[in-house]
Amino acid sequence: MSTGFSANMTFIRRAFQPRSRQALAPQQHQNTWRDYALIFLPYVWMIIFFLLPFLIIFKISLSVTEIAIPPYSPLVTFEEGAMQIILHLENYTNIFTDPDGTYIRSYLKSLQVAAFSTLFCLIIGYPIAWALASSKPAMRNVLFMLVIMPSWTSFVVRIYAWMTLMKRDGLINDILMVLGIIDEPIQMLQTDFAVYVGIVYCYLPYMVLPLFSALMKVDYSLIEAAYDLGCRPVKTFFSTLVPQTKSGIVAGSMLVFIPALGEYVIPELLGGKSSILIGRILWQEFFNNRDWPLASAVAITMLVILVIPIMIFYKMERREQEKLNAGK
């Protein structure tokens, strides 16, 4: 009965799907109870531990903080037999009308830091990915492992390593002084510069990997053709290489931009007073001020900002997967 219904649904869905997906849909497969048994555990797990929490965040963002356990007001109350639902919008209005503009400023600052970090990762990561992809296979494996390995070691330890390097009496200042480039040690820690270095260092592999796999599939005859026709290197790069590696560029950028927007550890350890990013605000509201509803509202607002990039990433993932499934 349920199988019949789902087959029907598949038919209806196929009718409404764009042509390309229709062509890819398997023709004879009919879902059996066994398919649903297999999907049950992952699906239910994700609904309870991934979807449900977001509904709860949203619910709590509509209450106000109270000195109680848990420290927020209930949305639904019963008084004299009447059920009251009170939705507080204060948290959201506070975010947008805060007299100091702390929240708005930190959102803008986070957007700026995430955007520039993504750009730096792209500028640094593209040549690395190219160098990897164009090496001989044996060498490529070694280099590939060397590029990924740092990301398998502890994240906090890597940030800590940069703290040692960028201290006033750290290695970078020492080298610059010995070389005579500077006379006085420069203040690097607790600046935005340090935050950028930290984010680029930690997220670089997430940019290099998708670029690398896109570059491995590039059709080089096009580049040769462009050269033969008298195209200059810069123009050749933008007219042949960039369009062919677009999927890698977008995937890498999203993998850096989205998590960087909410980054907490890096600005906390490397940044100073000027690097108040939204991740730090959320952390402070939650742990220091114990204002759970406000922290939830900050998180929901961040999610709203992230919906577009997440959807781009998700759509691209799907397109890639369908292409791969069809190729089989």
Added chain:
Amino acid sequence: MRVNKPTIARVVIIVLALTFLYLPIGTLIAYSFNESKMVTVWTDFSLKWYYALFNNDAIIEAVGISLLIAAMTSCASVVIGTLAAFVLVRVRYFRGESAFVLFMTAPMVLPEVITGLALLLLFVTLGNVIPFFADRGIIAIWIAHVTFCSAYTTVVIRSRFRELDISIEEAAMDLGAGPIKVFFAIILPAIMPAEVAALLLSFTMSMDDLVITSFIAGPDSTTLPMLIFSSVRRGLSPEINALATIIVLIVSVFTFFAWLSMTKKQKRKAADRAKAASAKLKEEKALIEHHF
């Protein structure tokens, strides 16, 4: 990708990239053998920070908790990842499939502060109904880790699933093997490398997670990254250098084996291709000889 001769540009890029990636780790290791308490002033070679590290009960306890959670997490997320990968590759279209793909993609990119807060509020809410969730111990951290690790294990296992030849499974089914037997006798051995890779990946991610764990962990369960973070926040400490050196050592051993298996696999593929080519050549030769 066309393979070029090594050009100066490529060598320069690689040298610069590796310097950027390994300079911080290298200095960390060097200073772990420093006698002085000052992390940045070199005095004399010494192993005293390693000695101090192994006598620090708080660190040893945190390592134990982290290892336990990571072991539990990697097992569970490989099971969930295998199921999800199977369904995504073999069943492909089912009701709520796009929501499922979204659930499996989003945890990979979502900022950790959001995921951490969301899961904590879930446990608090569930704790009102089921007291088990209220103390937020190792099980709660495990659930949180499995949730974000499953997304990664699914990706790793799915890419291997797609390479499988379905006709072998069909042949086994035709010969009377049940689906469970097919899974354990045919599918599982074939996807084993991906299972191992997914296991290691989720293990390291669970060992390394700081933000989500900090939100969830109750006062009694401090994991290793949480301990490192709080000691780094208080100032630089050479004990952390010693700990970092040990972590890097363990990771490099695993990386070496990963590289070894990757190279072996590629060699095998190349050998297969060469064998196929020579067989074809022989066949053609025989055909030609037959004709004349």
